[in-house]
Amino acid sequence: MNTSPWSCLLVMACLLPVPALAGPPGAHVHGAASLQVAVDGNTLSLQLETPLANLVGFEHAPRTAQQKQALRAMADRLRQAGEIFTPTPAARCTTVSVELESPLLQPSPPAEGDGHADLDGSFVFRCENAAALRDIEVGLFATFPRLRRIDVQVAGPRGQSAARLSPQQRRISW
């Protein structure tokens, strides 16, 4: 045996596919969220998937006026996508659409599920100068302090990449 365990570990780390670094998509972990970034021509699309606990601190149907208000406020903040996500200013991106999906945002949310609920957000921007698009500053941590980590996957003109964001590392660049 002339290969040490350490060299094997090193090789395995190098061969890890990108998705493995980002964790399984759709896993429901409080404190963590996933974000898929796609750049296609002039269109920048962001798909956010997060446990509701990260956004409002609960995942059951709202029981009090305060909880209903918290859900409304959370949705209002996310609909202001241009204040949450800041693409490279030179790319001149503007919000085209925001779609939010969650059982708790339905007119009559289910009273009891399995105790957990997610929110899926779809944010689409149109960029006048997409060639200048190089990064996105993500403001979710400041708005939703329960959020501690975002696993990001980017599919753009330079191929695919992955990144992990935290309150200290809020910028995705490619």
Ligand SMILES: [Zn+2]
């Ligand atoms: Zn949960």
